[in-house]
Amino acid sequence: MAYADLRCKTAIVTGAASGLGAAVVRRLVEEGCTVAAVDIQDKVKTMAAGFDQGAVLPLIADVGDENACEGYVAATVARFGKVDLFFNNAALIGRRELLVDMPVDEFDRVHRVNTRGVFLGLRAVLRQMIKQGTGGAIVSTSSVGGLKSSERGTAYGSAKRAVIALGATAALENGKYGIRVNTICPGAMDTPMLAPALNTTGDVSNMFKHVPIPRPANPAEVAAFVTYLLSGQASFQTGGTYTVDGGLMLV
Template sequence: MPQTTSPRTFLVSGGASGIGEATVRQLVARGDRVAIVDRDAVRLATVAEELGVQVLALEADVSSEQEVEKTTAHAVRHFGCLDGAFLNAAVPGPFQSLMQTSAADFDRVIAIDLRGVFLGLRETMRHLTGASRAGSIVVTSSLAGLTAGRGLAAYTAAKHGVIGLVRNAAVEGAAHGIRVNCIAPGLTDTPLQAPLREFHGAQADALQAQVPLGRMGDPREAAELACFLLSDAAGYLTGAVIPIDGGALADSPLRTSKN
């Protein structure tokens, strides 16, 4: 993606793999600077070493208020400013029915996938308020934030909550020149697919076949959307929730064939 403005500085959580990593790579390729936040210290170090001085690696747990405050402030001190964030860190939790899900597992998913977004939004917006140029935040929800995901009760609840937070933040942030948008990926070729395929077993291939475009998404495709929303090209877009799902949400469950 070509850079059309002066280089910006962004924080990307969950940036060491999947959609987060793809977004980091695209931001760096267009000349931006990126603070990468992730819990996977090994993968984090590998990505940071490969990308060089344009990135800052920060190991942190996004569900910890203290760690989110510390890493956000560290990024601002290191780069001298912050122009926005891609809040992407999440875990699927165990693939179980709602009746089998323990309260502990539910709480763990909510802590990372919903509380983590709340903390990231709050800290980023605090730093962007009063900034000399408009800021932008993008948050990753999921197709499960717009529909229901069988075997993903906690994840579905968290991702629905994320959309509510994004809309609230967009309304509150507008007066400060802060745009907040949300992407909602469907089946995407990320590390999440391994436990998903294990849960669905022999039906896993059928899930992909039901996607109108007939394939999983590439993380780079979702990253392109995230980078667009972070850029000035999306300057009049805020409070949006954009599915990137190969047409899955638009399709009817009543169809009997692909033709």
């Protein structure tokens, strides 16, 4: 346990069934939090069953759906009585197409989850935290793809840019309630989302050879930084956009 103030806090984590979300659930439980683990995939139930009874509440919800977002906040409050922390993380990668080739329905599909889902999560959780009147801490997941444009980043990159803007607005508007809002921009992480890119590229060492830390992150490494931002140790940090990328943005 690294952050004593996290003990007995209640967190919501979206995209909790896999990758970074699952790593943050694990880390927050180790810190003594109770966690509502939200995902569209049923396997979030198996993941939750692996923890001590009662520590993790699995919730199946589509973050792009307004009622579902209000529902996961209500279900968390019904079970744990409050929401102190929020990791707003669910996303999909979608098709990487040149802008001129991007079908509108695919652009909309990606933005529905990655932009609208992040907005709806912020709105529902902030309303609850404001009502509670005891402050809170929120971290949303963008990407280096939201900082640095790339060819074929038409849908994913533009959505991840929007996540940064939403986090800044939320931080500005809610500091007066004692709520801190930050955004992380991971580089490559070894999760199911990255697997297709790693598989097609083949030689991972070649892919990262110019990056100061020349490998993808283990999601636990990124989860450690998220946990710090959610903890009281980050009490002066709000409105920030932080790369967690092994130096990828430098190259």
